[in-house]
């Protein structure tokens with residue numbers, strides 16, 4: 001580890017030497033349950049032979065052909081596959097290599113379509129506080145975690161922020177989930193009016209919030225109202241389904257469960273299941289037609305846009321998920337995971353909330369269940385939980401609380417779609433031990 005800039009310098013990382021199904025094995029032969037799918041990536045688990053064979057078959061044909069010269073069957077078939085199962089109208093796709101790139105493409109395409117439809121004054125972006133949309137400059141700028149931006153300001157684009165849907169902490173006592181959603185939608189509308197309805201380009205939100213809030217789902221009706229408000233003011237709705245999309249919540253796209261279709265949608269992690277780096281921006285026919293009639297080209301491309309090997313891997317992953325009806329398993333095992341977590345933590349003195357959708361579940365740790373006061377972030381409890389979980393052969397995705405006390409440490413789970421009863425039960429058992437040991441130490 002001498003020549004690598006690892007995320008945490010000086011820390012020893014175990015060598016991952018092989019993977020099979022829901023497990024990863026390190027160099028000592030120790031087995032880990034991949035209960036976080038890495039970071040909600042490995043939806044088919046590890047080492048799936050059919051995906052590997054599809055990738056080999058692609059390599060036997062051609063490894064790379066630049067999209068300024070060629071298209072490829074893998075690229076076209078993947079775009080067809082996505083269009084066939086897309087939310088209404090979202091039937092065009094631009095391929096990239098990951099989530100941040102998909103978000104960058106979304107911001108740029110939104111802007112280009114505003115300019116080319118004669119609305120160049122639309123430049124304000126509205127996102128939500130406590131959000132994460134990626135690590136590149138544009139994506140970082142729209143994100144809503146000040147601590148992530150601190151070292152990099154001033155950022156290139158100024159973004160305005162409204163409240164996320166965070167029922168556990170922000171829904172008032174006596175307020176129905178529907179009334180809470182309405183209150184948040186009104187906050188968005190007020191922000192649009194403050195900026196001037198004609199000046200706002202887009203509103204961006206993660207359908208189910210992953211990393212920053214630990215699988216926090218929207219309340220019923222929230223996105224329908226957001227959609228209405230965006231339509232009323234001509235504001236584009238961009239959904240970030242990089243983490244929560246591609247089947248993770250039990251439907252191919254999380255927004256299906258909210259009854260809305262965005263204008264632009266970023267997808268990534270589960271699209272290629274970790275077999276290759278791939279992400280995509282899905283766009284509505286409306287935006288496609290603006291560009292087609294305007295300059296005739298999206299003014300944006302990466303060298304690896306539509307990489308044939310990445311597309312072949314993603315196509316195989318998506319076809320296997322469909323053929324094996326794995327979304328039904330996501331729903332069944334997601335319900336089991338939620339139930340088991342409730343049983344284990346429902347009365348736990350330091351777990352304030354269990355939440356999520358499908359195989360996308362989170363628990364929030366608090367120092368006091370009554371007041372919901374988080375533990376002091378300086379204690380880095382989330383890092384201790386991760387360490388204790390790894391010691392027990394369990395990978396979960398923990399995140400620290402915020403210094404302002406607006407969220408506590410939480411643990412996100414996103415196990416592979418092939419998980420069975422035993423996997424789910426083992427996850428909860430080991431997580432319980434890891435949390436108890438970390439808090440007790």
Ligand code: PMP
Nearest residue numbers: 098099100132133134240242243
């Ligand atoms: N958006 C969301 C919601 C994410 O969770 C992530 C990654 N955690 C990203 C964007 C950025 O994706 P990537 O790390 O592939 O650039």
